[in-house]
Amino acid sequence: MELLTGILFTAFLAGGVLGLAALGEVLSERVGVFNLGLEGLMALGGVTAIITVTIVPNPFVGILGSLAIGLVFGAVFATATVLFRANQVLCGLALTIMGTGLSASIGKNYAGHPAKVVFEGVAIPYLSDLPVLGKAFFSQNVMVYVVFIVLPIAVHFLMFKTRHGMKMRAVGENPAAADAAGIAVMTIRFWYVTIGASLAAAAGGYLTLAFVPSWSEGITAGRGWIATALVIFAGFRPFNAVLGALAFGIITSLGFVGQARNWPIAPAMLSTLPYLGTIAFMIVPVFVWKRMQQKMAAPAALGRPYFRDER
């Protein structure tokens, strides 16, 4: 029982990183822009959060720092992909390479030191005393609740229950028709790509302030890519995205438990689980849930820049 509690507790904590980044990518992909720069944004957000809290020792300010750096680099990425209509795959890779390199050189003096302040778990009275699930569900830090409850509800409401959300989805499905209907395609794309990038950077702040909690080169370890894959697996839906993130949290958590309990598998091999799991998660649904395919399909204009003159 204690084992199960431990696995779930770590699963929420670890999954939160992926969930936050995946929610950002959902916003970006729903308006039609494929952002492959999550890994770089996450690294930049992570190092920014660590540097911010050494100046202002408050984890929330740290996350604000990550959000801000995400806005800056997100705006640069959106300028290239939306306004200049540059190749989204190329710009995403460029952002990943740039962000990884830049964060490593900015953060070289901070590498390996524990974070000055971290997000502490808050035990909700009574509920956290519940057996088995109590500790895992009700004694997490604030960010976990934000990622798994507040943000998915907000994003779902925005995208599926408001007029503005319908416009967003129209821009991702058929920008030419949206444009003809008087929707500002470029504006909507620009802002949601930027906001999505900002959330991905915040995921980096979460990583270095709540999960690890410290900064070192290569700390993101492919989480940005896993989050990108998660969005496809989640059928571009916010609740599915955080549920998927939780599933990956469980896989990661099993790896930790395996190492702690000396399972007869090499730790390095346990560490491959999230990556191999992601690949399996990308391939298996295609064969198993054939019927779901249409419902879970990508926005029709995903990855395609919009040229008004080619309408």
Add this chain to the structure above:
Amino acid sequence: MAFRLQRLPSVRPEIAVAAHAVAIGLAFVVGGIAVTISGHNAFTLAAKVLTASFGSEFGLEDFGLLFGPLMLTGLAAAVTLRIGLWNIGAEGQFYIGAVFATGVGLFFSGPPWLMLTAMFLAGGIGGALWILVPTLARAYANVNEIITTLLLNFVAVLVVNYLSTGLWRDRKQSVLGATARIPYEVPNLSGSLHAGILVAVAAVVLMALLIRYTRWGYEVRISGANIFAAHYAGIPVRSRLISVMLISGAIAGIAGMLEVAGTVHRLQGGISNNFGYLGIIVAVLAGGSPIGVVFSGFVMAVILNAGIILQAQGILLNDVLAMTGLILFFTAIGEQVAHYRIVATHVVAQEA
């Protein structure tokens, strides 16, 4: 007289090349400004890089050791671009090629020429095997190959670390974090420069000929240009896709074999030097052309070499990595901007 921008459907090759050159130039300008802000003289540093790379036989040999693998990983990424796919996993295929070659070199013995041939083949097979699952997933289930090939890079790094610090670690000389020295070496051309660079040039020429002059290459190009037209014309698109991806993996694997058997001589973590990731930039700058890879590989080798040389000046390899990202970014923008031309609009129509 008013002006407006007109978008052209295709770009003349000389304009495309110019756009890439401008992109690289702009990235250097930004890099130079950053270097100046951090208190260095950009021109002194640039001069230092050029003399250190090309001013001595030593420097040239070191440069060649970077140029060879960059041509190969660039070629690996370039061939998949021809069919409209992305192999972002050359880094992982490079590692696994090195693993397979090391396995053959450490655990079998025979005459050197035979062993080197076997290691060469093993490297290619290792690289191809590493891209097999993403390839089949793409061919039969339309699974995004960018993410699958990339994720396997992380797995490959873990495999290499596991082997070099665990199962295959050096037990004779106890070199930390590496396997024993492989007793077979790629012959040297001059000083430390081994024959791998000739293999790279041969591979580039071979692929250029295959793509340009064979039926296979024609079908690959058509599939890349317009997949629907290719289907309609009866081209076996799926089988071409699979062959291109596997060849790409094999090329990256061979690069790994040459690195481990020619330069490093032991399997250890980090032997790939980011060659796999830089290869993507090489391929993009080359516009997917094998011959173009020679030129863009050269540029990238200068940049990577600059990173190594400037470490003594307090500039990190990571700064250089950030700058290569900037090059890629400007190139992506430049490719679009090259599509536009400014035309004068005449104000005649208004009178009617």
